[in-house]
Amino acid sequence: MKTIKIDIQQYFIIIVLFELGSAILVGLGMDAGRDAWIAILLGMVSGMVLFLGYFYLYKQFPEQSLTQYLQILFGKSIGKLFGFLYLMYFIYLAARVLRDFGSLLLSAVFVQTPIIVVNALMIATIVYVLKLGFEVLVRTGEIIFTLVVLLGITLAVLVLSADLMKYNYLLPVLGQGFLPVLKAAFPVTPTFPFGEMVVFTMLFPYLKTSKKSKVLTVGLFAIMLSGLILSVTVAMDIAILGGHVATHVYFPLLAAVAKINLGEFIQRLDALVVFTLIIGGFFKISVLFYVAVKATQDIFGVKEEKMLIGPIGIVLILSSIVIAANYVEHITEGLSIVPHFIHIPFQVVLPSLFIIVFLLRRKKLKSFASSPSTSTE
């Protein structure tokens, strides 16, 4: 079977696109009011700490993905159970992001279109791309990345030249002290999008690199870059809309960019943002989708991953619709339930558990882990 190999620069691009994908759309850390951007930076730092944990696990099992080394760590049956939980998590994440995008499009453009149609079109696209292979997705990502960078720069220039930002909206910095910011930042902000890096535990083995340290530095750098972009974007949203409005709009970036009006000619650029967001969303869902496919393949021992793409696509379309009755419910779940009861267990608790178990069983595992690793080589 042909193994996929990802370059280190491609890996960087996937992380950035993945992190920005849907996070740039919704207001992050908006509980902190006008200090949301600080909350994001805090989240970024703790996200980097989480990444260190994932990286530690990868270092111990450089040839295996998460669902594979769980089976070594806990033995076949319990490992598969944990793997299955993660599979559910990945599918849920993908469905959530899909729902986010479907809802955005419905509210922005297709007011009368049923959400299933919009979501199905997205999934159809992703199924096509994934059938061509993950490498194709990554290469598509490279081109998309260039496009997104160009669009981002254009938008930034336009925002700056439209003179929309009122910097006093950002003042006073930390007006109510550090505590509200901390409260807003933890535990929600690190989990989304930085903690979602947990999906990369599934992708690490495909990296084409001889130096493991590079994986760490490039990964951290990518997280930092995306964190900074997110933080600046949120600061920009607040400076344009004001802290109060920005925290209460579903899609602050959209609202902010919609205000651009240069000489009565360049206006209503929110469509351009939607375009960027579709691309980002496409990419994020694709990565989650692929990771779900990989997890399924490991757990159920399916030989051909292409067989799974269609069925999981259908699962995604349906689950994206049934996970919430309406958008308000969806967002509320996303803000209050998902981070505490889903993200934290899967991103923090379980990986820590894995590390602890690994440390405890290290000696036993050494003899155990060496046998599968030799068999794969």
Add this chain to the structure above:
Amino acid sequence: MRNRRKRPIIRTHKKLTDMLADKKHDDPSSLRSKTISMETSKRQETAEKVVGELSPILHVMVDRVKTLLGDPMDLIVREFEFELEQKVTATLLFLEEMNDPQILNEFILSPLMSLSSHKQSSPVSVDHALHYIKQNALALGRVLDVETEDELVEALLAGFSVLLVEGNTKGLKLGTTGGKVRGIEEPSSEVVIRGPKDSFTESIKTNISLIRRRVRSKDIRIEKFKIGEVTHTDVAIVYLGNIANPLLIKEIKERIEEVKTDGLLESGQLEEFIQDETVTVFPQFLNTERPDVVIGNLLEGRVGIIINGTPFVLIAPAQFIQFFQSSEDYYMRYDISTFLRLLRFSVFIISLIAPSIYIALTTFHQAMIPTTLLFGIAAQREGVPFPAIAEALVMEITFEILREAGIRMPRAVGVAVSIVGALVLGQAAVQAGLVSPAMVIVVGITAVASFAIPSFAVATSARLLRFPLMLISSVFGFYGLTLALIVIIAHLSSLRSFGYPYLSPFAPIQTQDLKDSLFRFPITKLFKRPEKLSKKNQTRTQPYSVKKKREEETTR
């Protein structure tokens, strides 16, 4: 000149052959009986003779060739005699229009027929006549032995003349190929303002010579193949042995050798056989009729595939970005070249998505149109009963029809077509309220844009993709358009041309190669050949010494 001289000669040929044939019947010389006995003894020795062996008896052989070829009217059988020890009968066979009569007369017939006057130092027996002639009498470069009937017939069909001598089981094929071929003209499909003005012709020999003349390298390799059970078309691959990747060469050879078909008339047919992916609208080979383009690509480690009978030479592997490059880019200053490349690329994008954007804007995203313009468009569309997509489809299809008609029509009628197209379909359709003027503009831009793409092959891809894009943006607006573009990008990045990623140097990114992609850096900065194509021999330009100091400052 040639033309005028040819006819009378042929007539005399025919008369002569008739006369000789008459003579031959009542002239069963000892020679013949001798050879027959030789023949029979040989037969007995080898028990079963190979069927295709040449017969030493002239008229048997000639009859045999005639039956094999179906006694065609252009087969000339010229019998004559010359003297060695004794009189020897010989026959020259050739297909009339494929040979140069002047060469035949001056370098074959006349020296042979005047052989008797030569003083022979040692008497030559009839059996060695062929060898003797080859050594002494034929003032020609290409003289090769023919041993079987198949070889003989093949040689005739390839434009050689064949000399048979009574009593010999071998013949000689003589390189007297001639006949009319088109001269070297200016390229018709790739016109440049600055740059060489010659182009390939239909003859593979001329084409190879055009390349050879420009590359005086001992490393240039030309390998021949024959494709087509019926047509026996000559195919040659050209590459630079010290640059091109041997694995690539091996792969190309294997793919070409695998082609089994009856005929090969144009490079497009071979292209379809040996391309990597069939289900795609994008060309996977570059085709060109300019020798300088081929050589430029050879220098980058690519391979040229020349097919006899067509001036279009294939270049493999091809990258998407190459279709937006023109050879002129390297002859003009780098700044204007970069500008033109960017322009061509944007023109491709325009011709691909302009109608779709118009449809998406007017159907879904009216808010994005500046208000005054929106009023204008709304007012124009007020009287139009169709949705934007219907309007656009009607106009685009009309345009495609006009375009096709314009190509196939005789030139005189072509003017009428354009008048009908411009006036009746353009203006009248607007006045009749069938389409809005804005739509006509959009279609116009699309059309002009598609003509500005230098490569016809890739312009066709845009042409084909335009329609599905229009349909999807009429249903899903920009959302559908974005997803469709993602699909196109993904498809492009999945394509490979002989194993080389189609979208390189963009995906996967090759920083070094980006210098000569959408941009063209100054030629003094293009040090390397494309990274993946020429692994062993990367450096193409040494830093220009006059500027060396500055170079070092900037690169390090």
